[in-house]
């Protein structure tokens with residue numbers, strides 16, 4: 425049996441498969457099931473500051489409709505916040521009691537001071553690490569890319585200064601200049617970056633003329649975006665990388681490790697096939713390592729990253745230059761040997 429251990433965020437993991445943040449890790453029972461199924465670590469369902477605010481607004485709205493005095497509800501915001509944080513603290517503490525794998529808390533806030541408050545609470549409750557689930561939809565039309573990026577950097581700086589447990593940052597790919605931004609984020613003192621979150625997207629129902637949610641779960645075909653960016657970033661980031669989105673089987677996990685990830689997060693595959701799928705993925709990973717003569721993950725991690733690649737230009741190719749016919753012949757190999765020219769300067 426090959427050695428599947430890995431280090432991520434300074435934590436020792438029995439294997440690189442992390443059950444990512446989702447409803448499956450919203451209860452201590454769920455966390456225990458994931459640990460029993462073989463997860464190397466678990467990221468808890470995020471606590472959302474926005475959800476507390478929405479709950480508060482709904483109560484205030486109902487109270488106003490009923491003719492109540494809004495000032496009498498001033499205390500409620502704090503109370504709701506306290507209750508929600510109490511429940512999350514209990515989830516961390518109970519999960520820690522039940523499992524002996526690392527438990528990573530996850531936070532999503534709107535205001536920077538709240539990120540700090542929530543982070544402190546997670547640390548005090550005994551979380552082994554903290555994942556900042558950070559995304560601000562760039563729809564403020566007056567805000568520049570630089571201002572948007574500063575918002576991320578400000579939050580990280582404040583949280584980093586307040587907690588001593590390792591902090592990971594889970595981001596989306598919505599940045600104007602993604603490569604340099606990933607590198608910059610990796611240099612902020614975070615212990616890890618999770619590439620990428622898969623966000624809720626609206627879709628249309630053209631019969632009922634309604635906006636409806638799109639597919640909540642990923643497909644295996646969605647692996648390629650994260651795979652490319654893990655491969656491009658490995659060796660250039662100043663922190664650990666974890667992969668997320670589209671990893672549905674052992675093969676997907678192996679690809680992410682070859683790209684340079686230290687850990688691989690899985691969610692949709694566990695909804696689709698049950699949490700026992702983690703075990704099947706680990707068996708496939710171990711079998712592949714055996715077949716290829718690898719005893720440890722470090723022996724092959726990053727072998728297909730851009731930094732280690734014999735043909736680094738292949739990662740920078742974005743156009744289907746030769747796909748002009750009815751067949752898809754000649755898919756690979758049409759990258760110029762000296763790489764592609766960058767954009768005009």
Ligand SMILES: Cc1cc2nc3c(=O)[nH]c(=O)nc-3n(C[C@H](O)[C@H](O)[C@H](O)COP(=O)(O)O)c2cc1C
Nearest residue numbers: 444445446447470557621622642669670690691692
């Ligand atoms: C039902 C569901 C709930 C999720 N909840 C969260 C969450 O609370 N916080 C978070 O950071 N990501 C959340 N995610 C995103 C996942 O952690 C993950 O990044 C995404 O599903 C892509 O990975 P996958 O392809 O393995 O599903 C959720 C995903 C699903 C499907």
